[in-house]
Amino acid sequence: MIMHGLPTSQIMGYLVGQAGGYHRVGFSKKDLDNYIERSRRARIIGGDSNATIGYLSGKADLDPMAMARYSSTPEDRLGNLFWADGMSKADYQLFGDVLAFDTTYRKNKYKKPLVIFSGSNHHRQTCIFGFAVLEDESGPTYTWLLKNFLDVMLGKSPTVVVTDGDEGMKEGIANAFPNATHRLCGWHLQKNATSNIKDPTFCAEFKKCMYGKWHPDEFELRWAKMVDTFGLQNNEWVNIQYARKKNWASSYLMDKFCAEFRTTSRCEGINNYVKTFINSCHCLLDLVTNLEGRIWD
Structure with missing residues (x-):
């Protein structure tokens, strides 16, 4: 149905009558914006963190291999969150000998660091192994993250981990992957x-x-x-x-298999792509659903 002659400030809704005629029901753009905002708030009723955890739990009902882990702060707020779907876990079992990760800064309303785990498959294509939103970038936080990553990935530890050399990452890698070689980004x-x-x-x-x-x-x-x-x-x-x-x-x-990873450039490429559809106004639920919709689907 094409609607002609409507002013840009007015959007008209149409209801189809039983006799096939149309009855116009007018509503302003502001009404529409308010409706969208109410719908968004309804999705996060009970708290953004609870809504996000509930969303990820619902995903696990459809994908039994999907898993999410989270921690709480002393104030009973969400601390850290890590999640991976079944395909990512399967890819990691095949291609997770070399693991790279980096941080995208402050791309959400809470200014929490976003971490994306990645690697390379047998066609040299980038694989995404999981996502995390962190409370901070300290050594204990990365230790929590990487130990949970290891547990979710069925105990398979990478042989080489490539990062930019952040001290918190270094501590976490030493604690969670003691036998892995930590390669620094050239x-x-x-x-x-x-x-x-x-x-x-x-x-x-x-x-x-x-x-x-x-x-x-x-x-x-x-x-x-x-x-x-x-x-x-x-x-x-x-x-x-x-x-x-x-x-x-x-x-x-030279005696280490690094899958041709000498830098975190793949991570930078992923981060640049993420920045095209994630912004600092997004709540946690928006962040999670956007990542899944644009990267995993």
Whole structure:
């Protein structure tokens, strides 16, 4: 049915009569907006957190493999929330040897960090293994998250975890996945090298040390020469990176299956896509349903 000649400020509803005629029932755009807002509030009656948990519980009735875990704060508010559906769990069992995750900041009305777990399948396509909304980014919070992730994923631990090097993530990975190799994102290291040393020539040499497929003995020789050339023997940032070389230097990671993950660029790509349909006005229920509708469906 096409309605002609209606002013833009007025939307007209139509009811079909028994004789086939139409009876116009007028209502303003404001009436429509109010109706939509009342409907939205009705969905979250009893609290946004309760509505979200109820929604995820209902999903589990349709998908027995779907699971959600959450924690509460001392004030009896929602602390952390993690959820994954059956397909994500199945994908993780097949392709979860390498796990990458990152944080998208403040893309909800509560300003809670959003974490998206991902990996790569046998076609080098990105797989989503689950989502989490966190209370904060502390070590204990990531420990809670990753231990629940491990439990939901039937105890399968990744062999390699790729992150940007956040200290809270580092603590959580050490506690939940003690046998996994924690690989640091090469892009973030290069960015830090630029901001800390501010010498393009050094940054180019540092990149060679990062990605050069050398024997560890050759890496040590090249690193020592680089440090001596630029006079960085006492530079704190350089010494810290050297101390954790086994987390970023290809020379020490060649025996690890990393599914070609050297950076968290896939995570960045996912986050950029999420930002096109998630915004800081969304409540938790809107966040969850939008993620499921745009990424999993």
